[in-house]
Amino acid sequence: MSERKITETEILNRVYNAADHETLMSAYRDWAAHYDSDLLGRFGYVAHIATAKALHEALKGVTEARILDAGCGTGLVGEELVKLGYRHLDALDYSADMLAQAAQKAIYGKQMQADMKKRLPIDDDRYDAVVCTGTFTYGHVTGAAFDELVRITRPGGVIVFTIREGAYEEYGYRRRMLDLEMADAWELVSFYDTPYQLEEGNTCKMCTYRIAS
Secondary structure, three states, rough: OOOOOHHEEEEEEEEEEEEOOOHHHHHHHHHHHHHHHHHHHHOOHHHHHHHHHHHHHHHHOOOOOOEEEEEEOOOOHHHHHHHHOOOOOEEEEEOHHHHHHHHHHOOOOEEEEOOOOOOOOOOOOOOEEEEEEEOOOOOOHHHHHHHHHHHHHEEEEEEEEEEOOOOOHHHOOHOOOOOOOOHHEEEEEEEEEEEEOOOOOEEEEEEEEEEEO
């Protein structure tokens, strides 16, 4: 394989600064085949491991839970969940190219291409849990997407997600999280900082909520 002449900054700038659907899809199309090696090898990405552990703790090890990996990318979180014994996993992502990479891992049941800025093609109360890692960040979906995750998670179910440090306030995530708490849509289980990419030394917020019964 020839050496790629693209820097980390160039890769992430294309993703985080995409101005429209086609630009973002093009960025992910070009990145999909190298996504895992870049994140894990070059960037020192570790948030997928922390997220899987957080969900495992919230579910108290009930491995029969029906889980949606929202914004699944190439399936890094799904792989970690399989290691922990979970088998009932579905995948959702905005990028068909990312979903194609995830499909090669043969860890998901249903795979859906959908935009988290819109109503998802999923019934109410469908899942016992939703996990969403690396999606609530710069240039992606806003806090309004939390409403759909709440809708598709059953009462008493859990939602675990990361928010990239720096985007937490700027993109309205904190405000919408608090609004949903005040509306008794969900209740906070845990909230803490955890490493995101070791090579960059950056962090993310790890958030766990339980849907109101």
